[in-house]
Amino acid sequence: MATTQKAAPAKKSQGFQGVKGAFWIIVVCFILAVLFFKYFLGNSDHIGPNGEVIDGNMWGTIYKGGIVVPVILTLLFTVLALSIERGLALRTAFGKGKLPQFVSNIKAALNANDFAKAQDLCEKQRGTVANVVGASLRAYKEMEGVSGIKKAQKIAKIQQAHEEATQLEMPTLTMNMPIIATIVTLGTLTALFGTVVGMIRSFAALAAGGGADSQALSLGISEALVNTASGILTSWVAVVAYNYYTNKIDKLTFALDEVGYSIAQTYEANHTEEA
Numbered sequence: 001m002a003t004t005q006k007a008a009p010a011k012k013s014q015g016f017q018g019v020k021g022a023f024w025i026i027v028v029c030f031i032l033a034v035l036f037f038k039y040f041l042g043n044s045d046h047i048g049p050n051g052e053v054i055d056g057n058m059w060g061t062i063y064k065g066g067i068v069v070p071v072i073l074t075l076l077f078t079v080l081a082l083s084i085e086r087g088l089a090l091r092t093a094f095g096k097g098k099l100p101q102f103v104s105n106i107k108a109a110l111n112a113n114d115f116a117k118a119q120d121l122c123e124k125q126r127g128t129v130a131n132v133v134g135a136s137l138r139a140y141k142e143m144e145g146v147s148g149i150k151k152a153q154k155i156a157k158i159q160q161a162h163e164e165a166t167q168l169e170m171p172t173l174t175m176n177m178p179i180i181a182t183i184v185t186l187g188t189l190t191a192l193f194g195t196v197v198g199m200i201r202s203f204a205a206l207a208a209g210g211g212a213d214s215q216a217l218s219l220g221i222s223e224a225l226v227n228t229a230s231g232i233l234t235s236w237v238a239v240v241a242y243n244y245y246t247n248k249i250d251k252l253t254f255a256l257d258e259v260g261y262s263i264a265q266t267y268e269a270n271h272t273e274e275a
Contacts, residue, residue, distance in 0.1 A: 018089035018175040025081050026074070026179075033073035037063065064219060065226030068194035072227065075183050075190065076234040082176050083241040090248050093173055095127025103255050106133055110266045115141065128169040129255050135165035136263045143267070151271055155264050162260040166253075173249050177242065184238040191231020198224025 019025060046060035047053065053060035062069060095102065102125050109118040115137060122134040139161035143154040202220030 016088050016092050017172045019085050020175065022082065022176050022179055025085070026078050029077035029081055030070075030074045033070045033077055036073060037070045041069070061222060062226055062230070064222055065194065065230065066197065066223045068190065068197060068223075068227045069230060072187065072190050072194070072230040072234055075187050076230070076237065079180060079183050079234065079238045079241055082180055083237075083245075085176060086180075086241070086245045089172060089175065090245065090252075093128040093169070093252060094248075095125040095130050097125050099129060099252065099255055102129065103259055106259055107262050110262050113266075113270065128173065128252060129259065132162060132165040132169060132256050133259050133263075136162040136260060140263060140267055144271075151268070154271075155267055158267060159260065159264055162256075162263065166256055166260075170253075173252065177245065177249075180238055180242045180245075184235050184242060187231045187233075187235035187238055189231075191228050191235070194227025194231065195224045198222070198227060 041059050041063035043059075045054070046057045047063055053064060102121065105121050106118055109115070109121065118137055119134065122130040122137070136158060139158045143158055146154060198220050200220070201223060202217050205217045205220055
């Protein structure tokens, strides 16, 4: 009769794992954006008593971008905040040492059948990869004590333990990434909206009385261009942040797959089919 044991549950990464309540980050960023817009951009050093920009001041020009500016600033601040949050979370996930060196050391320990060293490496490294590798190694040792089932089934159980541990860790890696990806599009669309609003104001000034009010016309064009530039900047930052962290996550998942395959292959090479 087959004797089976249930694999020990994988340990979740310790340390900073990210902010789950991203909604509150957005709220705080909105409040900061409004305060920045009103009290810094709209400061008397930038805007004159009649609402004019003082000597072409850059901050005052941005302030004249209108009500769309705080929205774009909210998106920009949110991207910056979530970029810092993802950076800290992925730093925890990668562990204490360099990931390529850790993977290399684990594979060397597996090739030498030194599982005690492999476990010790996981304890020192910590982080997502170390936790997943540790869960796979525990499953490996447990399968060595199981009798009555085929080797292929044991390998499948080791791989299953590896996949379950990976699934436990993945939400920490990808948390809040969809928000950054959404802001890539929202930044551009909000900029387009602000541009349209500014052009509407310009054409309204042009149509007033059949002639052009140069101040109102320039104000509308300025509003359109400020919103365009601000939105493009926000989308640019979001694209860079998203691609950068996606690349880091891909590297980490590749390392997980590489070590998981090595553990399964080690069991395959070191064990024969039971009679």
